[in-house]
Amino acid sequence: MQIRTLILGAGAAGMMCAAHAGGDCLVIDHARTPGEKIRISGGGRCNFTNLYASAENYISANPHFCKSALARYTQWDFISLVDRHGIDWHEKTLGQLFCDASAKQIVAMLVSELRAAGADLWLQTSVSGVTRSPEGFVVKLEREGKPVTISARNLVLATGGKSIPKMGATGLAYDLARQFGLPVTDTRPGLVPFTFAEDRFRPLAGLAVPARLSNARASFDEALLFTHRGLSGPSVLQLSSYWQEGEEIRVHLLPELDLFAALRAQRQDSGRKDLTTELARHLPARLVDALAQDWSLQGRLADQSDAALQQLCERLHNWPLKPTGTEGYRTAEVTLGGIDTDALSSRSMEAQSVPGLYAIGEAVDVTGWLGGYNFQWAWASGHAAGTAIRG
Ligand SMILES: Cc1cc2nc3c(=O)[nH]c(=O)nc-3n(C[C@H](O)[C@H](O)[C@H](O)COP(=O)(O)OP(=O)(O)OC[C@H]3O[C@@H](n4cnc5c(N)ncnc54)[C@H](O)[C@@H]3O)c2cc1C
Numbered sequence: 104m105q106i107r108t109l110i111l112g113a114g115a116a117g118m119m120c121a122a123h124a125g126g127d128c129l130v131i132d133h134a135r136t137p138g139e140k141i142r143i144s145g146g147g148r149c150n151f152t153n154l155y156a157s158a159e160n161y162i163s164a165n166p167h168f169c170k171s172a173l174a175r176y177t178q179w180d181f182i183s184l185v186d187r188h189g190i191d192w193h194e195k196t197l198g199q200l201f202c203d204a205s206a207k208q209i210v211a212m213l214v215s216e217l218r219a220a221g222a223d224l225w226l227q228t229s230v231s232g233v234t235r236s237p238e239g240f241v242v243k244l245e246r247e248g249k250p251v252t253i254s255a256r257n258l259v260l261a262t263g264g265k266s267i268p269k270m271g272a273t274g275l276a277y278d279l280a281r282q283f284g285l286p287v288t289d290t291r292p293g294l295v296p297f298t299f300a301e302d303r304f305r306p307l308a309g310l311a312v313p314a315r316l317s318n319a320r321a322s323f324d325e326a327l328l329f330t331h332r333g334l335s336g337p338s339v340l341q342l343s344s345y346w347q348e349g350e351e352i353r354v355h356l357l358p359e360l361d362l363f364a365a366l367r368a369q370r371q372d373s374g375r376k377d378l379t380t381e382l383a384r385h386l387p388a389r390l391v392d393a394l395a396q397d398w399s400l401q402g403r404l405a406d407q408s409d410a411a412l413q414q415l416c417e418r419l420h421n422w423p424l425k426p427t428g429t430e431g432y433r434t435a436e437v438t439l440g441g442i443d444t445d446a447l448s449s450r451s452m453e454a455q456s457v458p459g460l461y462a463i464g465e466a467v468d469v470t471g472w473l474g475g476y477n478f479q480w481a482w483a484s485g486h487a488a489g490t491a492i493r494g
Contacts, residue, residue: 104251104252104254105253105254105255106127106128106129106253106254106255106256107124107125107126107127107128107255107256107257107492108121108124108125108127108128108129108255108256108257108258108259108492109128109129109131109240109242109253109255109257109258109259110124110128110129110130110131110222110259110261111131111230111242111258111259111260111261111262111275111276111279112130112132112260112261112262112263112276112464113130113131113132113134113137113138113224113226114132114137114138114139114140114141114261114262114263114464114481115138115140115141115213115464115478115481115482115485116261116263116463116464116465116481116482116484116485117130117132117259117261117262117463117464117485118130118137118138118213118214118216118217118485119213119216119481119482119485119486119489120259120261120461120463120485120486120488120489120492121217121220121222121224121489122213122216122217122219122220122222122485122489123220123485123486123489123490123492123493124220124222124257124259124488124489124492124493125220125221125489125492125493125494126220126221126222127221128217128220128221128222128223128492129222129223129224129225129253129255130217130222130223130224130225131224131225131226131228131230131244131246132224132225132226132228133226133227133228133229133230133271133273134226134227134271135226135227136210136226137210137213137214137224137226138209138210138213138214139270139271140263140267140270141206141209141210141213141478142206142207142210143206143270144206144478145201145202145206147205147206148201148202148203148204148205148206149201149202149206149209149478150195150199150200150201150474150475150478151181151185151192151200151201151202151209151475151478152178152181152182152200152475152478152479152482153178153197153198153199153200153474153475153476153479154178154194154198154200155197155198156173156177156178156198156471156475156476156479157173158170158173160471160472160474160476161469161470161471161472161476161480162293162344162345162439162469162470162471163444163468163469163470164288164443164444164445164468165444165445165468167449168444168447168449168468168469169449169469169480169483169484170449171449171450171487172449172450172452172480172483172484172486172487173479173480173483175483175486175487175490176482176483176486176487177483178200178475178479180482180486181479181482182200184212184216185209185212188208188212188215190202190203190204190208190209190212191203191204197325197474198474198475199474199475200475225244225246227246227247228244228245228246228247228251229244229245230242230243230244230275231243231244231245231250233258233279233282235283235457236254238254238256239254239255239256239257239258239459240254240255240256240257240258240459240460241253241254242254242255242258256459257459257460257461257492258459258460258461259461259462259463259488259492260275260276260279260280260442260460260461260462260463260466261276261462261463261464261466261485262275262276262466263276263438263464263465263466264290264437264438264441264465264466265290265292265432265438266292266293266432266435266436266437266438266465267432267433267434267435268432268433269433272432274290276441276442276462276466277290277441277442277466280442280446280454280462280466283454283456283457283460284456284457285442285443285446285447285454285456285457285460285462286442286443286445286446287441287442287443288440288441288442288443288468289440290438290439290440290441291438291439291440292343292429292430292431292432292435292437292438292439293343293344293435293436293437293438293439293470294340294341294343294344294435294436294437294473295340295343295429295430295431295434295435295436296330296332296333296334296335296339296340296343296429296430296434297333297334297335297339297343297346297352297426297428297429298332298333298426298427298428298429298430299332299333299334299424299426299427300427302331302332302333303333304329304330304331304333304334305331306389306393307329307387307389307390307393308329308330308331309328309329309330310328310329310387310389310390311326311327311328311329311336312326312327312356312357312386312387312390313325313326313327313356313357313358313359314326314327314336314338314354314355314356314357314358315338315354315355315358316338316339316341316342316352316353316354316355317342317352317353317355318342318345318346318350318351318352318353320345321341321342321345322342323337323338323341323342324338324358325337325338325341326338327339327354329390332430333426333430334424334426337473337474340436340473341472341473343429344437344439344470344472346426346429348428349425350425351423351424351425352423352424352425352426353421353422353423353424354422354423354424355419355420355421355422356386356419356420356422357385357386357419357420358420360385362385362416362419362420363412363413363416365385366381366404366407366412366415366416367409367412369381369404370404370405370407370412373404374403374404374405375403375404375405376403376404377401377402377403377404378400378401378402378403378404378406378407378415379391379392379395379400379401381404382394382395382400394419398415398418400415436473436477437465437470437471437477438465438470439470440468440470441465441466441467441468441469441470442462442466442467442468443468444467444468444469447462447467448491450487450491451487451488451491452467452484452487452488452491453488453491461488461491461492463481463484463485463487463488464480464481464484464485465477465480465481467484469484
């Protein structure tokens with residue numbers, strides 16, 4: 104069977120690419136249904152883009168690479184697509200846009216867009232091998248157990264990253280990129296909870312507090328969640344993408360509050376109150392108990408000197424913690440690193456050294472922050488490759 108364009112992976116980027124690639128196009132996926140990560144994303148409501156998406160929200164060895172594609176297919180383009188399909192949405196926080204009803208609406212929208220563009224979709228289809236031919240690529244597939252060989256002028260790698268192997272994530276895009284001589288940068292889990300030795304935070308599991316998490320490279324003000332295995336929540340997931348093994352992180356509890364002023368005022372008004380009782384007005388009581396034990400906090404407010412209160416505030420604002428690791432690809436939302444952007448055109452996503460070979464989405468070394476940025480990259484890079492293929 105001969106076609107113009109074969110897209111490997113019916114995820115966010117692959118389907119978007121198919122919707123723009125100009126027909127005579129086939130998308131294959133080994134899963135039973137397309138867009139599984141879209142379906143489960145955003146707690147089932149899909150955080151499909153971010154109002155403030157720009158190149159600053161992405162991590163890549165080349166921070167300029169994503170600019171061209173993001174500029175040519177913006178969050179506003181995706182919002183108008185969603186609007187054309189009558190999908191209602193809302194901003195949850197920090198520019199993050201979610202479906203009012205269900206992420207399945209985004210999957211259905213993409214499937215209808217790719218079909219309207221004349222593309223075909225084969226599910227439960229795996230790739231047995233790919234070779235180069237004078238006309239392009241010969242791809243051996245297994246469709247529902249039967250072998251099928253496809254010749255395609257264009258081949259698009261859109262099989263995503265390694266996160267959540269249980270959902271069908273594989274390293275296929277990286278393997279094929281290497282086979283065709285494209286370098287692949289080191290990959291590691293991103294947007295992933297931290298783990299700590301001896302389940303240190305188990306007694307605090309379930310507590311959430313506002314916090315600023317930082318290391319030498321980045322800082323994020325969002326909620327922090329204590330879990331059975333360690334720390335999670337948006338601020339932790341964000342910082343994990345900037346964290347290196349063995350590194351210490353700093354937790355600033357209550358970043359919005361002038362705690363020193365609050366404690367001094369209370370000392371003035373209610374000096375007989377216990378210090379820990381006062382702290383529990385601002386932080387969950389279970390956390391205050393744990394910190395009081397670790398830091399030997401005791402006594403009434405009236406017993407605390409300015410210096411003692413200042414030292415306490417300094418501790419709460421600069422709490423050093425050393426994760427032992429992360430939960431890894433099992434729960435990571437994304438894969439950092441990937442197909443080296445130096446090997447690709449930032450305009451078309453085509454490999455510089457292999458005409459007709461394209462790489463898009465999470466498989467490429469471009470990783471977004473938490474908050475709809477990863478889907479925006481999938482839409483933008485899929486659109487860039489699709490329109491380049493259409494010509
Ligand atoms: C739990 C979770 C929640 C998330 N929530 C959000 C969110 O709300 N907002 C956001 O912006 N990002 C979110 N992300 C990240 C986002 O899902 C990804 O960045 C995005 O899906 C990447 O798109 P992609 O098309 O490159 O890859 P994917 O969407 O992962 O698609 C890859 C496709 O390739 C197929 N495939 C893989 N290997 C093979 C193979 N060997 N043969 C055939 N097919 C194969 C897979 O079945 C899959 O359908 C979330 C991720 C997770 C895990």
